[in-house]
Amino acid sequence: MLKIEKFAAIDIGSNAIRLLIATVIEREGSSPLFKKTSLVRVPIRLGADVFLEEKISEKNYHRMIDAMTAFSLIMKTHNVVSYRACATSAMREARNGTDIAASIFETTGIRIHIIDGTDEAAIIASTDLKDLIEDNKVFLYVDVGGGSTEFTVFANGKSIVSRSFKLGTVRILNDMVRESIWDEVRDWIKENTQQYSKINVIGSGGNINxxxxxxxxxxxxxxxxxxMSSYFERIKEMTYHERIFELQMNPDRADVIIPATRIYLSAMKWSKAKNIYVPKIGLADGIIKSLYNERAAKDMEVR
Known part of the structure; x- marks a missing residue:
């Protein structure tokens, strides 16, 4: 007998807002199966507002209301049993972020949790990332977003050290990242990886996917x-419109892809990694896993 339920995660980032719906299938005596059922991505670039004006604009506020209303209806149609919406760098730094979250809840019923970089890294760590991280290998996990990048060093199958930097693709596009930030990231990576003889990078985020x-x-x-180095040189030589047409990129991907590739490439260079693995996991996947684990724990308490 199978138990089949759907869970949803809303990831409110600096470049885009995503709704992920996953079907969780349980069978007694087996590990649960997590199947991605639906993914909706809306390119509301909140970071362009916040990193320049320190607040979310009226226009993007209304776009968020429309998106959350749509997400609410999609979740209802899918019979989602539990959801969580998490906002990262842009809403965290917006002067009106808390007010907008409250207004969205009042208008749409979607409650938004504004989380920090540490919370974000912890949620992502709850994903299938642990299946990739072998006990005898060392990894530098790099999650590139529009407003920030989270770095975590894994060794002996455990998280050793983690840090979030205000080094994001939308920030770089708007010329808001000082050279000193790059220096800080370089020094942090070198300091925390130099003791290991061999290291690989794990990349996360829409751009590396x-x-x-x-x-x-x-x-x-x-x-x-x-x-990665050849790819970086290739896309740098192309115009924005060439990247859209010839590489068939979405317009909101064709500009951020360059700073994102630079971040991944820099992380590989500074950690002396020869390879980058791309397991296609992120914040939304972590939210789904967290929701399921919370529900499973509650079911055990009831029994």
Whole structure:
């Protein structure tokens, strides 16, 4: 007898807002199956507002209301049993972020949790990331967002050290990242990886997923430093419109792809990693896992 339920996660980032619906299938005596059922992505670039004006604009506030109303209806149609909406860098730094979250809840019924970089890293760590992190290997996990990038070093199957930097693709596009931030990231990576003889990078985020898809690599196989370097040089030489048409990128991906690739490439260089693995997991996946674990724990209490 199978138990089948749907859970949903809303990831409110600096570049886009995503709704992920996952079907969780349970069978007694087996580990649960998590199947991605639906993914809706809306390119509301909140970071362009916040990092320049320190607040979310009236226009984007109304776009968020429309998106959350739509997400609410989609979740209802799917019979979602539990959901969580988490907002990261942009809403965290917006002067009106808390007020807008309250207004969205009042208008749409969607409650938004504004989380910090540490919470974000912890949620992502609850995903299938642990299946990739082998006890005898060392990894630098790099999650690139529009407003910030989270770095975590994993060794002996455990998280050793983690840090969030205000180094995001939308910030870089708006020329809001000082050279000193790059220096801080470089020094942190070198300091926390130099004691290991061999390290690999794990990349997370929409941009590295886009790069991986274009590489035609077999799922599970890493991208090499040479590939990433060649890819970076190639996209830098193309115009914004060439990247959209020739590489078939979404317009809101075609500009951020350059700073994102630079971040991944820099992390590989500074950690002396030869490969980057792309397991296609992120904040939304972590939220789904957290919701399921919370529900499972509650069911055990009831019994």
């Amino acid at each position: 886009s790069i991986y898809k274009s590489s035609n690599k077999k799922i599970g196989k890493p991208l090499s430093y040479f590939f």
